[in-house]
Amino acid sequence: MALRRVREGVYQMDGDFSALLRVVPVGDLPAPHNWTVRNYYYYALHAPDHPFAWRYKKGDPVIRCRGSADQRVLHYLYNSFSSFLCDAFLNAWHRVYRNRVLLARIGYEGGYRSLLTGAISEDEAIVVDRLDDGDDLSDVTPSRLVIASGFRPDETTAAWLVVRRGDVELWTTELSLAARRFDARFPVSAPHWRRALRRFRLENAVIG
Structure with a gap:
C-alpha cells in the first residue's frame, strides 16, 4: 500500500485496497437531529454530538474513504485515520487467508448494542469504528471491527x-485444525474471541 497526497486534506491510497481519503473536520459531522430513525438506537447513546465528534483528534482525524476492494465500492467514514489503516491491513489479510469462520445473526437487542458502541480498552482489543453511509452522513449503517489478537508483541x-x-462475524488468520469442537479447530483464536464476547454476554449467543 502506498499513500500519496492529491491536494490539501485529500490523499490517494494505491494497491490491492485502493481508496481516496479525505480529512473530515469536526464541524462537518452532523448533529443527531439529522439522523434517520432506523439508526437512532446507535446515535442516542452519543447525543447530543456525532459519535465521532466527542473523541475527535486533530492529529488522528475522522477520515472519509471512497474506495474499492474485491470489486466492491466502499463509502466509509472512519473515526480516525489509524482506524482506517487497521481496516486496510485486515483487508490485506483477508485477501490472503479469506478465513471467516463463523457468522452469528443475533439481532440488535441486548449485548449487541454494547458490543457495537461500548468502550473497549486498548489492553483488550483494537477497535475500529466506521459508518457505511453511501456518502450521505444523514443515513448511515454503523459497524465495528474488534481486533482481539495479533497486535501484542508475542x-x-x-x-x-x-x-x-x-x-457478529469471527475472522482469523489461523488455519483450521481437523477437530469437531469449535475451540479445538481454532485453539489460538477461540480464547480471544470468547474473551471479547464474554464481557458483553454474547459468548454463548455467538459461539455457544
Whole structure:
C-alpha cells in the first residue's frame, strides 16, 4: 500500500485496497437531529454530538474513504485515520487467508448494542469504528471491527470480530485444525474471541 497526497486534506491510497481519503473536520459531522430513525438506537447513546465528534483528534482525524476492494465500492467514514489503516491491513489479510469462520445473526437487542458502541480498552482489543453511509452522513449503517489478537508483541495470529447489521462475524488468520469442537479447530483464536464476547454476554449467543 502506498499513500500519496492529491491536494490539501485529500490523499490517494494505491494497491490491492485502493481508496481516496479525505480529512473530515469536526464541524462537518452532523448533529443527531439529522439522523434517520432506523439508526437512532446507535446515535442516542452519543447525543447530543456525532459519535465521532466527542473523541475527535486533530492529529488522528475522522477520515472519509471512497474506495474499492474485491470489486466492491466502499463509502466509509472512519473515526480516525489509524482506524482506517487497521481496516486496510485486515483487508490485506483477508485477501490472503479469506478465513471467516463463523457468522452469528443475533439481532440488535441486548449485548449487541454494547458490543457495537461500548468502550473497549486498548489492553483488550483494537477497535475500529466506521459508518457505511453511501456518502450521505444523514443515513448511515454503523459497524465495528474488534481486533482481539495479533497486535501484542508475542502474538503471531490475528483474530477479530466484525459487528454490523445485527450480525457478529469471527475472522482469523489461523488455519483450521481437523477437530469437531469449535475451540479445538481454532485453539489460538477461540480464547480471544470468547474473551471479547464474554464481557458483553454474547459468548454463548455467538459461539455457544
